[in-house]
Amino acid sequence: MNTTEIEKEIDYWLLINNNIDEKLKNLEGVILVLHNSLELSQCIDFFNKIKSNHFTRVLYISLTRSYNYMRHVLEKKPINQKQLFFIDVVSGFAFPPEENIDNCLYHRPPRDLKTIKEIISFGIERTNPDIIIIDSLSQLINYSKLTGEELKEFYSFLHDIKHQMLNIINNTFILMFDTNMQSAFHPLVYPGFDLILKLERKNQINHQLSCRERYPFSIL
Amino acid sequence: MEESEVIQVNYWKEIRKEISKTLDSLHGLVLLIHNSIEFSDLIGFLNKLYINQEKKVLYISLINSYSHIKQTIQEHPLYSKKLFVVDCVSGFLLELQDEIDCIYRKPPQHLEEMKKLLIKSIEWANPNIIVVDSISQFINFSTPTEIELHNLYTFLKTIREDAARYSHDAIILLYDDRMMGPMKKLPTMFTDMIIKLEIIKEKPEWKD
Numbered sequence: 094m095n096t097t098e099i100e101k102e103i104d105y106w107l108l109i110n111n112n113i114d115e116k117l118k119n120l121e122g123v124i125l126v127l128h129n130s131l132e133l134s135q136c137i138d139f140f141n142k143i144k145s146n147h148f149t150r151v152l153y154i155s156l157t158r159s160y161n162y163m164r165h166v167l168e169k170k171p172i173n174q175k176q177l178f179f180i181d182v183v184s185g186f187a188f189p190p191e192e193n194i195d196n197c198l199y200h201r202p203p204r205d206l207k208t209i210k211e212i213i214s215f216g217i218e219r220t221n222p223d224i225i226i227i228d229s230l231s232q233l234i235n236y237s238k239l240t241g242e243e244l245k246e247f248y249s250f251l252h253d254i255k256h257q258m259l260n261i262i263n264n265t266f267i268l269m270f271d272t273n274m275q276s277a278f279h280p281l282v283y284p285g286f287d288l289i290l291k292l293e294r295k296n297q298i299n300h301q302l303s304c305r306e307r308y309p310f311s312i313l
Numbered sequence: 314m315e316e317s318e319v320i321q322v323n324y325w326k327e328i329r330k331e332i333s334k335t336l337d338s339l340h341g342l343v344l345l346i347h348n349s350i351e352f353s354d355l356i357g358f359l360n361k362l363y364i365n366q367e368k369k370v371l372y373i374s375l376i377n378s379y380s381h382i383k384q385t386i387q388e389h390p391l392y393s394k395k396l397f398v399v400d401c402v403s404g405f406l407l408e409l410q411d412e413i414d415c416i417y418r419k420p421p422q423h424l425e426e427m428k429k430l431l432i433k434s435i436e437w438a439n440p441n442i443i444v445v446d447s448i449s450q451f452i453n454f455s456t457p458t459e460i461e462l463h464n465l466y467t468f469l470k471t472i473r474e475d476a477a478r479y480s481h482d483a484i485i486l487l488y489d490d491r492m493m494g495p496m497k498k499l500p501t502m503f504t505d506m507i508i509k510l511e512i513i514k515e516k517p518e519w520k521d
Contacts, residue, residue: 101354101512103357103510103511103512103513104327104329104509104513105328105332105335105508105509105510106326106327106509107325107335107506107507107508108324108325108499108508109325110324110501116326135319135322138322279513283327283329288326288327289326289327290325290326290327292322292323293322293323294319294322295321295323296320
């Protein structure tokens with residue numbers, strides 16, 4: 094293929110705000126969740142909708158946020174109907190494995206997909222989860238400019254997740270991806286997933302003026 | 314001091330695998346958001362609608378001239394659909410004679426005029442599918458005022474009711490969010506479906 098040739102790919106997205114709760118209630122398979130830098134508290138809103146009608150065990154492998162930070166957020170905004178287990182690979186360099194606490198395991202950061210697979214297996218063995226969440230793989234590969242070899246490796250990773258790690262109980266694997274961290278997730282990667290969702294945060298700037306800005310000539 | 318507040322989290326589902334099924338059952342008022350698609354891409358989209366069904370399409374154009382449309386259709390044919398055009402681009406500059414499949418009109422200045430043009434054009438073409446390209450011209454939806462939002466919602470509500478009354482298959486309103494900035498709050502209450510088309514122009518560079 095000529096590398097200078099520019100071709101068009103069209104992505105089609107359907108807004109499902111009205112039936113998202115129903116969709117997430119029975120979520121199964123390998124799911125890609127794209128988002129534009131959602132805060133953890135906004136991700137919690139999303140997690141709360143997943144299998145909301147029964148109690149589940151969730152393994153959360155964090156490559157972007159430390160356990161300390163997540164614990165702090167979860168104290169203010171708890172996750173309902175879910176028991177959470179963390180693998181913190183952010184603080185993994187600093188904490189020796191013997192300091193593991195009840196619901197958090199520390200691990201060294203993965204260098205490639207092979208290592209992340211080992212971390213997932215390690216987590217499944219220890220926690221026996223219903224749902225696995227990886228947040229996120231953007232550190233490992235540039236998904237907007239995949240080489241043929243990387244694409245093959247990524248498909249093989251998803252294939253192994255689907256056929257070796259998922260089973261009747263542990264049947265939901267969610268891969269979070271922050272689109273603000275990398276330019277795009279190329280659609281060539283999409284066929285490997287059972288479902289692709291995009292969570293789009295809409296912000297509004299509040300112009301909150303200080304008293305001095307509001308009343309510049311008054312004596313405060 | 315400026316503070317940013319989250320006003321909405323939208324949930325989108327990627328539908329490439331089920332696009333034919335979704336577009337075959339398209340019905341009512343549809344908002345089609347895109348990142349500056351060309352007319353040829355719009356033909357690609359229309360070709361996926363109601364495949365193999367004979368349909369009349371009314372295309373109200375505020376951005377493409379009829380001559381450009383004709384030329385593009387020669388290169389990218391529109392299958393099983395007959396196109397009727399309301400050209401609001403050329404009509405602004407020149408006095409042109411209406412044709413069998415095209416009428417020239419001055420561009421509407423606001424949504425109320427757009428609605429009137431829509432009604433007259435429907436009477437002329439009696440279409441199954443109506444495409445308005447685009448509503449981006451009327452307000453900047455990224456920073457709309459209360460009045461602009463009220464006008465938009467009234468417009469959407471009226472044409473949605475009309476669509477149901479005259480049993481058109483679909484009225485599709487295009488909105489270019491690259492040109493006008495993304496819509497701050499999507500009008501989910503006043504539409505039957507919201508679809509987003511994202512064009513990705515580069516393919517990955519293969520090493521092997």
